[in-house]
Amino acid sequence: MKRYARSPAPNSKLNYSSCAAFLPSDMQPxxxxxxxxxASATIVLxxxxxxxxxxxxxxxxxxxxxxxxxxxxxxxxxxxEQIVSxxxxxxxxxxxxxxxxxxxxxxxxxxxxxxxxxxxxxxxxLAESDASLLDRLLxxxxxxxxxxxxxxxxxxxxGATQKIAFFFMHLADMLPATDPASSSxxxxxxxxxxxxxxxxxxxxxxxxxxxxxxAGAISIERRRVQLLRPDVLRAWQAERPAVAAGxxxxxxx
Numbered sequence: 001m002k003r004y005a006r007s008p009a010p011n012s013k014l015n016y017s018s019c020a021a022f023l024p025s026d027m028q029p030x031x032x033x034x035x036x037x038x039a040s041a042t043i044v045l046x047x048x049x050x051x052x053x054x055x056x057x058x059x060x061x062x063x064x065x066x067x068x069x070x071x072x073x074x075x076x077x078x079x080x081e082q083i084v085s086x087x088x089x090x091x092x093x094x095x096x097x098x099x100x101x102x103x104x105x106x107x108x109x110x111x112x113x114x115x116x117x118x119x120x121x122x123x124x125x126l127a128e129s130d131a132s133l134l135d136r137l138l139x140x141x142x143x144x145x146x147x148x149x150x151x152x153x154x155x156x157x158x159g160a161t162q163k164i165a166f167f168f169m170h171l172a173d174m175l176p177a178t179d180p181a182s183s184s185x186x187x188x189x190x191x192x193x194x195x196x197x198x199x200x201x202x203x204x205x206x207x208x209x210x211x212x213x214x215a216g217a218i219s220i221e222r223r224r225v226q227l228l229r230p231d232v233l234r235a236w237q238a239e240r241p242a243v244a245a246g247x248x249x250x251x252x253x
Contacts, residue, residue: 001044003041004044019116022090022116024136028132031133034133039117040118043115045109045112046109047109049108049109050109051069051107051109053103054073054105056102056103057103058100058102059120059121061092061118062092062118064088064115065089066113066114067109069110070189071093071096073104081196083197086189088174088175110188111186111188160198162236164205164236165236165237169227169233171225178224183228185225185227186224191205212236215229215232216229
């Protein structure tokens with residue numbers, strides 16, 4: 001992990017000044033500039049490097065500008081690691097530290113990544129001087145908590161087939177499109193990590209993913225995933241086998 005204090009990272013077009021481009025588009029330009037100016041550094045990570053660890057003091061928020069991360073609960077044993085969420089560009093991460101002023105999870109890069117670093121003291125000082133930022137921050141945190149609660153409820157009620165279809169259907173919410181015209185994405189997580197997040201074994205994840213490919217719903221070539229038949233994915237998520245089987249037959253003709 002390399003930290004560049006308010007200076008461009010070598011061989012990258014992204015630096016702290018890029019932060020403004022990844023803030024909400026409907027934020028007032030003046031406020032967006034003030035928030036971006038709070039960035040103290042850019043941090044570049046390789047796959048597997050930890051941006052924060054459970055128990056670390058909560059001093060910083062991070063805005064992802066490149067790459068993806070997994071948020072995990074870990075008990076010191078890799079076997080006990082539980083992935084609770086995935087995050088991609090434009091996501092704020094490190095929010096779990098607000099309550100206790102220590103991080104409750106690990107933040108781990110899934111691929112080469114870059115984040116903008118924002119000292120929490122600078123953000124809090126700006127929020128005190130601009131109520132609109134405080135409102136936005138509270139709304140964002142509340143929204144993320146509600147989404148996480150809803151996601152856990154949904155996954156807890158789904159069967160394995162529904163879970164894998166749900167995951168691929170919602171890739172667009174998680175990752176930037178490699179090619180928007182063809183609905184293709186670079187998949188930064190492994191099948192083992194997908195299974196960990198969904199509560200499935202790697203064998204089950206691989207088997208169901210292969211079935212989706214055979215049904216013509218998705219195409220996976222190396223790490224590039226293309227969503228071909230959203231109707232099949234919706235049928236799988238709704239657990240309508242007849243519809244999925246019909247789509248598989250049609251795709252094979």
